[in-house]
Amino acid sequence: MGETEAMPETLIIIFAVVLVLVVGIGLYAGSRKKKSDTFRLDESITPVLTEEEAEALERAEAEVAAEEVPLGDEPVDPQTFTATLERPESVPSRMERLRARLARSGGMGKALLAILSRGDLTEDDWDEIEETLLVADVGLEASDELMENLRTQTKVRGTTDPAVVREILREQLLALVDPSLDRTLDTTPGIGEDGGQHPATVLVVGVNGTGKTTTIGKLARVLVAEDRTVLLGAADTFRAAAADQLATWGERVGVDVVRSDIEGADPASVAFEAVAEGRRRETDVVIVDTAGRLQNKGSLMDELGKIKRVMEKQAPVREVLLVIDATTGQNAMSQAKIFSEVVGITGIVLTKLDGTAKGGIVINVQRTLGVPVKFVGLGEGADDLAPFDPEGFVDALIS
Numbered sequence: 587m588g589e590t591e592a593m594p595e596t597l598i599i600i601f602a603v604v605l606v607l608v609v610g611i612g613l614y615a616g617s618r619k620k621k622s623d624t625f626r627l628d629e630s631i632t633p634v635l636t637e638e639e640a641e642a643l644e645r646a647e648a649e650v651a652a653e654e655v656p657l658g659d660e661p662v663d664p665q666t667f668t669a670t671l672e673r674p675e676s677v678p679s680r681m682e683r684l685r686a687r688l689a690r691s692g693g694m695g696k697a698l699l700a701i702l703s704r705g706d707l708t709e710d711d712w713d714e715i716e717e718t719l720l721v722a723d724v725g726l727e728a729s730d731e732l733m734e735n736l737r738t739q740t741k742v743r744g745t746t747d748p749a750v751v752r753e754i755l756r757e758q759l760l761a762l763v764d765p766s767l768d769r770t771l772d773t774t775p776g777i778g779e780d781g782g783q784h785p786a787t788v789l790v791v792g793v794n795g796t797g798k799t800t801t802i803g804k805l806a807r808v809l810v811a812e813d814r815t816v817l818l819g820a821a822d823t824f825r826a827a828a829a830d831q832l833a834t835w836g837e838r839v840g841v842d843v844v845r846s847d848i849e850g851a852d853p854a855s856v857a858f859e860a861v862a863e864g865r866r867r868e869t870d871v872v873i874v875d876t877a878g879r880l881q882n883k884g885s886l887m888d889e890l891g892k893i894k895r896v897m898e899k900q901a902p903v904r905e906v907l908l909v910i911d912a913t914t915g916q917n918a919m920s921q922a923k924i925f926s927e928v929v930g931i932t933g934i935v936l937t938k939l940d941g942t943a944k945g946g947i948v949i950n951v952q953r954t955l956g957v958p959v960k961f962v963g964l965g966e967g968a969d970d971l972a973p974f975d976p977e978g979f980v981d982a983l984i985s
């Protein structure tokens with residue numbers, strides 16, 4: 587009898603233990619899920635296209651489909667980051683630090699100064715000057731022009747005084763770098779036909795590995811420091827890791843990223859979504875990252891052309907920045923030519939100038955493309971991007 591009375595109590599205890607375990611596991615799983623969701627927007631605020639935007643996407647799809655480049659319809663998620671940010675380095679201090687770093691790579695200027703200071707230059711000396719310029723990637727045409735001007739000026743002034751020689755070289759290099767070019771980045775939002783704010787959109791192109799994603803992160807940081815609102819679009823869908831890398835930068839600089847979780851998703855869809863989301867949020871600047879696989883000029887042209895056209899259904903593309911790795915010399919020059927034929931470039935970002943003594947590529951690329959260098963990358967750090975300053979650049983070369 588005592589045994590049978592004890593049974594329900596045992597059952598109750600077992601039931602209570604199981605209940606506690608089930609509830610405990612449930613709560614733990616719930617908290618884990620929440621944690622991994624913190625970088626995602628809530629379902630309720632995940633942007634859903636408004637009727638107007640859906641129509642715009644439909645029209646864009648129809649127009650692009652008519653060109654036989656079908657748009658994908660992969661889901662695209664904006665990721666929200668709420669990082670606590672440290673203040674970026676101020677521009678003057680950044681410029682000072684970068685100038686010092688650039689001066690260390692000023693092999694060309696120093697070599698030229700040494701030859702020019704010999705006085706009564708022989709043809710061998712001029713050959714040496716030409717070789718120095720070509721080795722520094724100045725390019726044939728610009729080298730010829732510089733030599734011509736140096737010959738004239740050194741004759742006219744007839745001196746080997748190092749200060750005068752330096753001044754002549756400075757003047758001539760500066761003329762080639764062309765301080766009159768407009769190097770500002772157009773990041774002022776516009777007003778659309780609907781009266782709403784359109785973000786200024788920046789499309790970033792270039793071969794993989796040149797530093798596009800890093801440059802976008804650094805640029806976003808500069809814009810955020812200027813109190814601009816920024817949104818990034820991960821239209822490099824070729825590798826999932828590329829979107830992850832952009833997301834990491836987004837987190838680092840406190841800027842949201844629109845991406846697709848599907849590897850190989852249509853880059854144009856992501857770019858379109860990023861601009862649509864920028865319009866919805868009235869973001870000042872939307873910067874779109876792209877893949878730059880160069881295996882075939884035709885497909886590159888299709889892909890970048892389509893991305894640009896689709897973005898323009900939402901807001902005009904203000905800037906197309908071509909990112910070039912300064913350490914790759916002639917190779918960089920041929921890439922630059924292909925990209926400029928494929929998509930109209932408005933500015934050049936020359937990365938990794940910290941890793942080369944061949945500053946001459948600045949002159950060569952500007953002349954070849956007829957487009958100014960707007961930014962230079964001088965390291966992998968978040969503040970290692972500076973607006974290109976012709977005077978500072980030439981001074982650093984010959985200091």
Ligand SMILES: Nc1nc2c(ncn2[C@@H]2O[C@H](COP(=O)(O)OP(=O)(O)OP(=O)(O)O)[C@@H](O)[C@H]2O)c(=O)[nH]1
Pocket residue numbers: 792793794795796797798799800801822828831876877878937938939940941962963964965966970
């Ligand atoms: N030293 C130096 N390294 C840089 C600079 N800019 C970028 N890098 C490095 O170059 C490498 C490639 O940069 P990414 O930003 O991944 O290049 P990407 O063009 O986006 O390449 P994918 O991600 O393959 O499309 C990274 O290790 C960067 O840290 C720079 O100005 N100086």
